Amino acid sequence: MTVGDLSAAHALFDVMPDRNLATWNVMISGFLKARNPGYALKLFREMGKLGLKGNVRSMVSVVTACGRSARLKGRKINSWEHDQDV
Numbered sequence: 001m002t003v004g005d006l007s008a009a010h011a012l013f014d015v016m017p018d019r020n021l022a023t024w025n026v027m028i029s030g031f032l033k034a035r036n037p038g039y040a041l042k043l044f045r046e047m048g049k050l051g052l053k054g055n056v057r058s059m060v061s062v063v064t065a066c067g068r069s070a071r072l073k074g075r076k077i078n079s080w081e082h083d084q085d086v
Contacts, residue, residue, distance in 0.1 A: 006030050006031070006034050009026075009027065009030060010027065013027050019052075020052075021052060021053075021054070021055060021058070024043065024044075024047045024052060024054075024058070025054075025055075025057050025058055025061065027043055028040045028043050028044055028047075028058070028061045028062075028065075029057075029061055031043065032061055032064055032065055032068070035068075037064070037065035037066070037068040037069040038065075038069050040061060040062075040065040041062065041065045041066070041069065044058065044061070044062055044065070
């Protein structure tokens with residue numbers, strides 16, 4: 001594995017027994033840095049389905065991903081902020 005090897009990082013993430021908010025945020029941010037905002041948003045939705053609430057760092061990544069993929073929808077973001085108490 002080398003620095004910046006996102007596929008190896010994702011493979012490790014997939015087999016982690018306990019994923020916490022920090023590991024989710026790192027993976028989401030990694031896909032943003034790799035210019036894959038669609039997959040970053042997919043991970044964020046998956047995180048939410050598992051019942052994990054995001055934080056401010058999550059929110060910055062989501063807004064960035066939405067902006068980069070032209071999927072920014074104000075109502076959904078506002079609703080998420082309210083649900084997460086951000």
